[in-house]
Amino acid sequence: MSKAQVQAQIVSGPQAVILVGGRGTRLGRLTDNTPKPLLPVGDVPFLEHLIANLARHGFRRIILLAGYLGDQMQSVIDKAPELGVEITCVIEPEPAGTGGALLYARSLLDRRFLLLNGDSLLDMNYLSLRADADWREADMGRVALRAVADGSRYGTVEHTDGRITHFAEKSGRPGPAVINGGIYWLDIGVLDMIGALPCSLEQEILPVLARTGRLGGELCEGYFIDIGVPDDFQRAQTEIPAWWRRPAVFLDRDGVLNTDIGYAHRPDQIEWLPGARQAVRYLNEQGYFVFVVTNQAGVARGFYDEATVHALHAWMQGELGRDGAHIDDWRYCPYSPEGSIDAYRQVHHWRKPAPGMILDLLESWPVVREGSFLIGDRDGDVQAALAAGIPGYIIEANNLQDQVRALVAKHKLKSEIAV
Template sequence: MKSVKQAAILIGGRGTRLGSAVRITPKPLLEVCGRPFVEHIMLNLRRFGFTEFVLLAGYQSKVVYEKYALESTFAQQLEANIEVVVEPSPMGTGGALRHAREHLQDEFLLLNGDSIFDFNYLDLSNCQREGEPDDWLCRVALLAVESATRYGFVDLDGSLITAFREKPKLPQSGLINSGVYWLKAQMIDAIEVGPCSLEQDVFPRLASEGRMLGRTYKGFFIDIGIPEDLEAARANLSHNLRKPAAFLDRDGTLNHDGGYTHKIEEFKWIDGAKEAIKLLNDAGYLVFIVTNQAGIARGYYDAAAVETLHDWMAGELCELGAHIDDIRYCPHHPEGSVPSLSTECDCRKPNTGMLISLIERWNPLMSESFMLGDTDQDAEAGIAVGIYGKKIEPSSILQEVESLLE
């Protein structure tokens, strides 16, 4: 089963560089593309299985509390829990984190609420890489930029962060701290009581002790801390967060098709299938499964068995730092034995109902999307909705994905 993943989001800063825009509204709650900016962060995290959100509020905390702590409509839409923890007085990022200690899991994601870095969060949270020390307390997502004048540099020696350097006076390329961290809660116990800064007080000490890991990722990044970038986000964030999609068949494409596969003990991944999904995640693709499940119409198993198997698949992928964004399956077949399902339908491939449902829900970039499967019907369904569709050979999913990404 999928483990519950928690994300804590720092939204307590005053955002003084934005002037009157934040007079009564915390910076992360400013409207961007039709919703508060912090909601874009949570929606993006929800794709990766994060279902517990802790908002660390300070400035204008009443606004945050009233919007998200009291029977939040957004939490219901998100199908997640949102908790608001208010610091009693300005405590800095380190103090706010220590104040929230009892609300946080043993390991959790921490993010700045005024920036979005769109990458595969599960790689940061789930994957222990070869050569990394076991006694780390914090993993940091790093981003390579052309100019670090707003952020300062991070020095990296192998996997270890060795230093945080001041902002250069002139434009200079380098690695910056993106404001996304995977933390062990025991790190919080080392934070002194009282106001302090993670960036200025806590992280430099951890780096000197060799307990901070850095990993470099690619992806869209924006920080709304200055008026120019806030306006850029308002103009372009929805566009920049759109992604192409990989539509994948299941039986015969991701797993060996033994005939009506529906039990966990019968499911055998095709070599390279999980790695192919992670490659797509890392490349910024939405990943969908679209699968005909005629065994339901034939009475061999029910929808609950399919859902259970898909939950198990998600757990397997999560251990690798990979995930499926959404799944559609067709339970119909005209020769079935279950009367209500023994019918022609618009979702059974090569019909396009499952794909259209996903397209309407996720609005992917169609020009870069594709459909892969082990039958002609899979390819035909993709072509019919206007994307590249291909029938692939058994056990070739990894090679096909590598080729398409190149």
């Protein structure tokens, strides 16, 4: 890849490919006229839950590999701007298995991409599964594994020391098992192994990779649901909306994530503070939303424009991603009464100490207030939090990760006492 291509990929984030082409026969009449991933869960199609979850992890480019009733994917493509992603849909001309579907989209794929089943949700850190340190030289992929109480519906997986050693066919035997979670980081070289079509990636390619020691695996313990059978599809109706509801941690940017040098707006001006990226990852994995709320009066003062702010945040998201961390959403306030640019010279309800940015995030995401808090480096940050009805803390000098761990423990304890 050229330097420009690498840069483009960092800014646009990693790529996710979703398999949405299956017939969904086990759901009977429900999928007569609707592809399984488009069945409604809560008040939106299941697929939108998946895409929203990818978007908050920093995935901006989504490819749908469609087949059965593939034209209907247009309804989700139309919502791409709202979901904060770009969606490309590839409809395979005839069913050729998961391997065939991938092959058909080959020209669109990154060298390394995330592949997911469009009919299941596994709550996991997509970015940490990709961690460079865990890929060995010859590896062609890494698979998310999940322990389940009853593995009879699934093929099972044997693994040891972060390596997958064997895939077994569906046994039909009830009882606990480790299964393929249906989420993979794959190297594009996998496509060279696909021979005659149709070809099932799960049944023909992954077992060969496992046998030849070229497949990593990581056990994930988060919430898992597969909507492929009527009982679980029904269960998803209440469980998935409940899974989305969680507390949030609001972080100021300059002086909390990075050194406040005054009007930082370029990557070379970002010096991450000790423990900052680790703190974000810790919060991600503890199941919090992590939001940034930052005053950017530099826009009003004409030092840089809003596009520059967006580009910097995309770059920061890419850097966080290398450490398996992500910011779920960002708010910045470009306005200031001291601005020199007319359009931005005003008192604005988003500018801290006003709570506008926090209130907007509370409205945009299913945040549970109990257990939520803010960390900033100025009194105005804390005042904004209090005005929004959540506790605010000033960052301590040493290490953000230590402070965040202590605050999480403190607020967990409080909510447990409250229960």
